[in-house]
Amino acid sequence: MDVIAAYAAVMGVARDFGMEQVPFTAATGRVLREPVLSDRDFPPYDRVTMDGIAINFETYAKGQIVFGVEDIQAAGMPRKQLGSMADCIEVMTGAILPELTDTVIQYEHLEVSEHDGFRRFTIKAGVEQGQHIHRQGADAAAGQVLIAAGTRISAAETGVLASVGKTMVSVSRLPKVAIITTGDELVPVSETPDIHQVRTSNSYTLAAALQAELGIQASCYHVSDDLTAIQQLLGSLLDQDVLICTGAVSAGKYDHLPQALEELGMQLVFHKVQQRPGKPFLFGHFENGPVVFALPGNPVSGFMCCYRYVLPWLKASLQITAAPEPYAVLGTDVHFKPPLTYFMPVRLHPVAGGQLIALPPPYHGSGDLAALLQADGFLELPSEKEIFEKGSSYPVWRFRS
Ligand SMILES: Nc1nc2c(c(=O)[nH]1)N[C@H]1C(S)=C(S)[C@@H](COP(=O)(O)OP(=O)(O)OC[C@H]3O[C@@H](n4cnc5c(N)ncnc54)[C@H](O)[C@@H]3O)O[C@H]1N2
Numbered sequence: 334m335d336v337i338a339a340y341a342a343v344m345g346v347a348r349d350f351g352m353e354q355v356p357f358t359a360a361t362g363r364v365l366r367e368p369v370l371s372d373r374d375f376p377p378y379d380r381v382t383m384d385g386i387a388i389n390f391e392t393y394a395k396g397q398i399v400f401g402v403e404d405i406q407a408a409g410m411p412r413k414q415l416g417s418m419a420d421c422i423e424v425m426t427g428a429i430l431p432e433l434t435d436t437v438i439q440y441e442h443l444e445v446s447e448h449d450g451f452r453r454f455t456i457k458a459g460v461e462q463g464q465h466i467h468r469q470g471a472d473a474a475a476g477q478v479l480i481a482a483g484t485r486i487s488a489a490e491t492g493v494l495a496s497v498g499k500t501m502v503s504v505s506r507l508p509k510v511a512i513i514t515t516g517d518e519l520v521p522v523s524e525t526p527d528i529h530q531v532r533t534s535n536s537y538t539l540a541a542a543l544q545a546e547l548g549i550q551a552s553c554y555h556v557s558d559d560l561t562a563i564q565q566l567l568g569s570l571l572d573q574d575v576l577i578c579t580g581a582v583s584a585g586k587y588d589h590l591p592q593a594l595e596e597l598g599m600q601l602v603f604h605k606v607q608q609r610p611g612k613p614f615l616f617g618h619f620e621n622g623p624v625v626f627a628l629p630g631n632p633v634s635g636f637m638c639c640y641r642y643v644l645p646w647l648k649a650s651l652q653i654t655a656a657p658e659p660y661a662v663l664g665t666d667v668h669f670k671p672p673l674t675y676f677m678p679v680r681l682h683p684v685a686g687g688q689l690i691a692l693p694p695p696y697h698g699s700g701d702l703a704a705l706l707q708a709d710g711f712l713e714l715p716s717e718k719e720i721f722e723k724g725s726s727y728p729v730w731r732f733r734s
């Protein structure tokens with residue numbers, strides 16, 4: 334199966350994890366499931382945007398430049414009204430524009446003087462009618478959709494939720510995800526491995542990706558290379574929404590995972606994708622049970638499959654409105670012969686004009702986890718070609734922004 338077909342097959346079994354109501358203060362990073370409307374015009378009144386005075390422009394247009402001060406209108410004060418067209422009201426940023434005024438002049442363009450105990454302002458610069466007023470409804474009318482359903486709530490959305498008084502919001506429920514690692518060569522992080530052993534890292538990489546990208550808190554399990562033990566563990570996790578396994582999925586004598594999943598009743602969608610890394614990737618689902626991503630054990634393989642398949646699937650299932658994939662431009666010629674889609678680790682260099690130039694760091698294959706430290710994403714080089722010229726562009730799956 335090729336990458337395009339595998340991706341389509343994965344997306345074909347998208348699930349809905351449901352919704353929940355959360356306080357807006359706890360909603361950052363979550364996916365909004367209802368449109369958020371403006372409860373009133375934005376701004377809700379003609380808002381003064383400079384500290385200074387408000388006048389009626391017609392008086393100024395007739396040639397008057399000295400204005401006596403009648404009153405003051407500060408932010409938070411109920412609206413006042415200009416008594417005489419020959420006068421002004423001092424106004425502060427954020428205040429409602431006083432009635433019968435239509436123009437604001439900032440203090441920097443004024444000279445203050447006192448006359449018979451009265452304060453007066455003389456205008457020292459040109460004035461345009463209506464200046465320094467943020468008009469009622471200029472940003473949004475009451476009842477307008479400000480945030481569409483499907484938006485991932487960022488700091489900007491949080492501010493708008495506060496502005497419209499939306500204390501509780503409906504968001505996608507986060508799925509229950511279990512990450513299962515396999516392999517007798519793996520030892521816990523806190524232990525010193527023997528020469529033939531390695532510390533386990535895949536569960537941490539994948540859990541970190543889910544946490545960072547979607548705020549999902551996965552639970553992690555490890556099981557030895559034993560068919561019965563694998564079956565027991567998987568059997569106890571069928572109440573999860575998603576199982577992400579790593580390792581034991583290729584052709585080795587101890588690669589029991591495909592058999593264990595099949596015997597538990599998983600419906601296999603595919604096993605093996607024409608890609609490097611990540612060729613032994615297996616995908617399936619249980620009827621009324623979890624969706625299963627069985628990723629190859631090699632650390633870069635699992636990581637790539639997570640960004641190319643697992644995260645897009647989770648985003649679709651969480652009902653996030655999809656953004657188009659970014660492209661990057663190859664900064665060097667690349668040769669890749671096998672008839673496989675090549676996901677090449679690349680560092681991305683932004684250049685003037687908005688392009689991203691992709692350059693591969695030294696990379697020694699899918700066991701070379703440390704190569705990712707010098708990379709920002711995977712450039713997807715299609716299987717139909719062997720030579721990829723400098724200057725050509727391809728989709729890039731970013732894991733660092
Ligand atoms: N005869 C064949 N051999 C292999 C094939 C094949 O098609 N035919 N595919 C190769 C490819 S490609 C990959 S990728 C690997 C994937 O193998 P498995 O998914 O079965 O993974 P393991 O054999 O269990 O482990 C591979 C490698 O990754 C290390 N690993 C595993 N889990 C972790 C972890 N949690 N943390 C850190 N490192 C981990 C493991 O130690 C191995 O070095 O198969 C090829 N072989």
Ligand code: MOO
Pocket residue numbers: 608609610611612613629631634698699700
């Ligand atoms: O496809 Mo494997 O993931 O090359 O190492």
